[in-house]
Amino acid sequence: MLQKKVCVLGAFGVGKTTLVRRFVESIFSEAYLTTVGVKIDKKTVRVGSEPVTLVLWDIAGEDAERSVRMNYVRGASGYFLVADGTRAETLDVASSIQGRVTAEVGGLPFLLLINKSDLQESWDIAAGPVESLERSGWGVVRTSAKTGEGVEEAFHELTRRMVS
Amino acid sequence: MLHLPTRISDWLLLLVTTQRSVAYLLIDQRQALAMSGGDLERHGLSGLLDGQQATEQWPFLEGLLPLSEAPFLLQSVGMPSGSVADVHFLVDEAGTWVVLLDVTSDHDEARIVQQKAYDMTLLSQREARLMRKLEAAHADLTVAHRELAESRDALVQSHRRLERELRDAERYVRAILPPPMTAPFDVDWRFVPSTELGGDSFGYHWIDAEHFALFVLDVCGHGVGAALLSVAVTNVLRSGGLQTDYHRPEDVLGSLNRAYQMDDHDGMYFTIWYGVYHHPTRRLRHASAGHPPAILVKGPRETRGEAVRLSSPGMLLGVLPSTRYESEECTLDAPARLFLFSDGVYEVHRPDDTMMEFSELESVLTAPVSADRSELDEVLHFAQHTRGGPLLEDDFSIVRMTI
Numbered sequence: 022m023l024q025k026k027v028c029v030l031g032a033f034g035v036g037k038t039t040l041v042r043r044f045v046e047s048i049f050s051e052a053y054l055t056t057v058g059v060k061i062d063k064k065t066v067r068v069g070s071e072p073v074t075l076v077l078w079d080i081a082g083e084d085a086e087r088s089v090r091m092n093y094v095r096g097a098s099g100y101f102l103v104a105d106g107t108r109a110e111t112l113d114v115a116s117s118i119q120g121r122v123t124a125e126v127g128g129l130p131f132l133l134l135i136n137k138s139d140l141q142e143s144w145d146i147a148a149g150p151v152e153s154l155e156r157s158g159w160g161v162v163r164t165s166a167k168t169g170e171g172v173e174e175a176f177h178e179l180t181r182r183m184v185s
Numbered sequence: 186m187l188h189l190p191t192r193i194s195d196w197l198l199l200l201v202t203t204q205r206s207v208a209y210l211l212i213d214q215r216q217a218l219a220m221s222g223g224d225l226e227r228h229g230l231s232g233l234l235d236g237q238q239a240t241e242q243w244p245f246l247e248g249l250l251p252l253s254e255a256p257f258l259l260q261s262v263g264m265p266s267g268s269v270a271d272v273h274f275l276v277d278e279a280g281t282w283v284v285l286l287d288v289t290s291d292h293d294e295a296r297i298v299q300q301k302a303y304d305m306t307l308l309s310q311r312e313a314r315l316m317r318k319l320e321a322a323h324a325d326l327t328v329a330h331r332e333l334a335e336s337r338d339a340l341v342q343s344h345r346r347l348e349r350e351l352r353d354a355e356r357y358v359r360a361i362l363p364p365p366m367t368a369p370f371d372v373d374w375r376f377v378p379s380t381e382l383g384g385d386s387f388g389y390h391w392i393d394a395e396h397f398a399l400f401v402l403d404v405c406g407h408g409v410g411a412a413l414l415s416v417a418v419t420n421v422l423r424s425g426g427l428q429t430d431y432h433r434p435e436d437v438l439g440s441l442n443r444a445y446q447m448d449d450h451d452g453m454y455f456t457i458w459y460g461v462y463h464h465p466t467r468r469l470r471h472a473s474a475g476h477p478p479a480i481l482v483k484g485p486r487e488t489r490g491e492a493v494r495l496s497s498p499g500m501l502l503g504v505l506p507s508t509r510y511e512s513e514e515c516t517l518d519a520p521a522r523l524f525l526f527s528d529g530v531y532e533v534h535r536p537d538d539t540m541m542e543f544s545e546l547e548s549v550l551t552a553p554v555s556a557d558r559s560e561l562d563e564v565l566h567f568a569q570h571t572r573g574g575p576l577l578e579d580d581f582s583i584v585r586m587t588i
Contacts, residue, residue, distance in 0.1 A: 058261020108314075
């Protein structure tokens with residue numbers, strides 16, 4: 022069976038672990054538990070009739086002191102950049118990580134997930150920068166680990182991009 | 186290379202193997218598992234089969250093999266058992282060695298510290314965002330407040346200009362009113378325009394040596410427009426500008442009605458009471474176009490008089506061009522006083538919203554009056570008292586002719 026390593030990257034506290042849990046286990050928890058190192062999960066999806074097992078590397082978020090370790094990303098077939106729609110600065114972090122991944126590992130399929138779309142009243146990311154990224158070829162999906170909005174679609178879309 | 190005594194190196198080995206739950210895998214060139222051992226169960230990797238593809242048995246290895254560099258370390262990797270391990274990769278002629286060292290307790294301690302730090306950071310970021318929003322809201326409010334103040338100043342200026350214009354119009358209306366007269370009979374009046382300036386006007390003049398005309402009119406509505414029409418009508422009546430017989434009130438009203446149709450005057454219409462007094466015979470001929478009746482009070486001022494309403498049917502002036510008016514006649518036997526007025530004299534609301542009755546006006550006008558006082562002032566004071574203050578809702582116009 023086809024097996025693909027997928028990294029989930031972004032600033033700390035953007036909801037990477039909850040997105041993976043929502044996708045793998047259909048579970049959501051409001052409690053924020055930080056990730057140290059990396060958590061490995063897997064789930065099989067289908068692209069057409071072909072099953073693809075995604076090995077998901079939920080990697081500790083980046084903060085002011087620690088950057089994402091690029092040796093975690095080696096061997097990945099694709100990755101998610103996750104930003105928190107209620108924290109504009111997390112979009113800058115996502116953009117920075119994308120640049121480093123491209124420099125270190127090369128051009129891999131990726132999607133930008135703007136998470137917490139259920140918190141529209143606290144939305145902090147302006148439309149302009151996102152539209153600019155889309156114009157430059159980024160795939161952008163608004164997601165909510167809480168409601169599940171966009172989550173399944175995002176994982177299937179990245180899988181499709183990885184196997185095509 | 187650090188050379189340690191065997192006792193020390195053995196002790197270190199024992200320390201690591203007992204505290205770090207060491208486990209290992211050897212993966213050959215075909216990426217198949219060649220051997221495995223150590224505390225695999227601790228890491229959730231028991232049951233691995235030699236000869237089988239390593240990545241199929243432990244998906245974590247997907248994409249990592251063959252190694253691009255060695256030795257290679259991945260720290261704090263979550264294991265299938267829920268424990269956390271540092272994963273070391275070594276390479277020799279036998280293949281790739283994967284060595285697992287348990288770091289669960291270190292990981293848990295680090296997570297507690299990191300959790301607190303992130304919670305604090307998220308809190309301070311949230312506070313900063315809130316402050317930015319508050320500052321933005323404050324800036325918006327400041328701008329809105331300034332714009333509001335500018336609008337208010339503009340409104341105040343506009344209001345003051347309108348007030349000046351109203352007062353100018355009021356002065357003009359007052360300027361065309363005739364002065365009181367005392368011979369051959371006494372005529373006096375009171376005129377108190379409302380704050381918005383109504384459409385009241387009145388006048389009296391000799392048509393010829395024997396006939397004396399007097400009238401009160403009230404244009405609908407308030408403001409400069411109503412005042413302009415009332416002044417225009419007054420000037421026409423005073424100057425004899427109509428092609429009509431000014432001795433016949435019904436003809437005068439008919440001519441006015443044709444000349445001042447509301448369709449040609451911005452929708453405005455008016456009421457008027459018009460009378461012609463023949464001084465030698467003391468006969469009064471009068472007509473009305475929807476105006477309140479005049480009141481004739483018979484008898485001396487010092488005693489309660491008898492009130493007679495002088496009215497005649499007639500539609501509002503300016504509504505229908507074909508309207509015809511009729512006149513009535515009576516004799517003013519001395520002593521008597523004739524009062525002409527607008528509805529503002531008696532349609533006065535009390536603070537409790539009830540309205541003054543017409544009969545109350547008649548009662549005031551027929552009341553005995555001492556020589557040093559005037560019924561006109563009594564009526565004005567009564568209206569202001571009824572209203573509950575000096576400012577009246579409508580123009581107050583009253584004319585008294587004493588025979």
